[in-house]
Amino acid sequence: MIVGILGIATVPVVFAEVPDQPTFTKDVLPILQENCQECHRLKPIKVSGMVAPFALMEYKEVRPWAKAIAKEVTERYMPPWFAAEEFHGVFRNERSLSQDDIDTIVRWVDQGAKRGNPADAPEPATFSNKEWWLGKPDLVVELPEKVWVSDEVEDWQPMINVTLTPDLLPEDRWIKTIEAQGDATSVHHIVVYSENPHQEMRQEAAGALGYGNIGGLAPGAEPSLLQDGYGILLKKGSTLRISMHYHKEPGEGTGEWDQSRLGFYFYDKDEDVTPINIEPIGRMDFEIPAFKKDHVVSMQHTFDKPFEVLNFLPHMHLRGSAAKYTATLPNGDKEVLLDVPRYDYAWQLYYEYPEPRQFPAGTKIQVDMTFDNSDENPNNPDPSKNIRFGPSTTDEMALGWMYYSWTETTGTD
């Protein structure tokens, strides 16, 4: 170990903190509390796909998974976060383990995953099991009727419309966020679309969807508030389109009822809110050849006014393997804004800036999406098919969703 220079430490030096003989109680449990238990607990909240298949609260629960845990953290598959390493620190909702944490877990597993002294354990983490993750909503919209997800269902994606009658929504309100709660265990995702009166970027793909995606529940995304002061206008009398996706093993006795619900959180009526656009840079006119490994679909949009970006949500289906957003500024400078080298359909993650990031008029954003239609892709249901745009998970999509706003300009331009 190097200890400063001649003992005169002018700069604080941080040494790697990987214990020689890590134990569960002293070294591993604190890492799990901090990074895993929000999802891996017995009664996980039923929001946003944060329903992990097993708990990692106590030694007896963790021990049988020790090898799998070492593998998942080494491959950086858990905790789920797929931006490339150079984006460490860029997005506010990042989940990642430090290399020291990973090394601690791996060393602990290599040495036999010992419990250690129970007295070393930190206080057990507590999680509120409150009904709504974000607190009581201003408006709750349930599916109008219970939906029967029958025994035969493996994947089913009904679209359910709900009109915002005066009873539900007497006046227009600005949405801060939506918390979607799956009711049946087979709820895989919920996406809510509404007419967004501020939608201005008319992309072919957005036009085809007709509506803006205004939020919902998708695997791995915590319900989070939009950046302060930014919102989506919900119009009284408008119709929400709720896209449900149920997914389970089919079989006798697996049918279940569902009445999922949405909690809306609004800004106060007198608050000044900047409208956001939620639109993809996307295209529908692609075809991915059978057996092709790295097929790239690229699309771009040049913004004619100054704008600011709140977040990105790359969306592909089972063959999606990588996504990249690149900005070209009017002076020709290029910058990769987000690189997801290992895209995984199971995790529909948002990448959120802490504060909206501003770009000048004339900025071009290009989205490159890579698809693996080869038989090396374990998620590929059928490599022998040419694949086009379509709604089913076995079709494809190439949508580089973005939440953005037009920048408020003051004074003279």
Ligand code: HEC
């Ligand atoms: C956002 C929620 C979430 C967080 C945070 C999370 N997990 Fe998971 N984990 C899941 C879900 C959901 C699954 C099952 C789906 C899957 O395997 O992709 C899973 C699966 C796993 C598996 C099983 C993989 C297999 O072999 O099937 C392991 C092991 C695991 N997680 C460990 C961890 C560890 C260790 C952490 C923290 C360092 C962690 N997870 C953090 C949600 C989470």
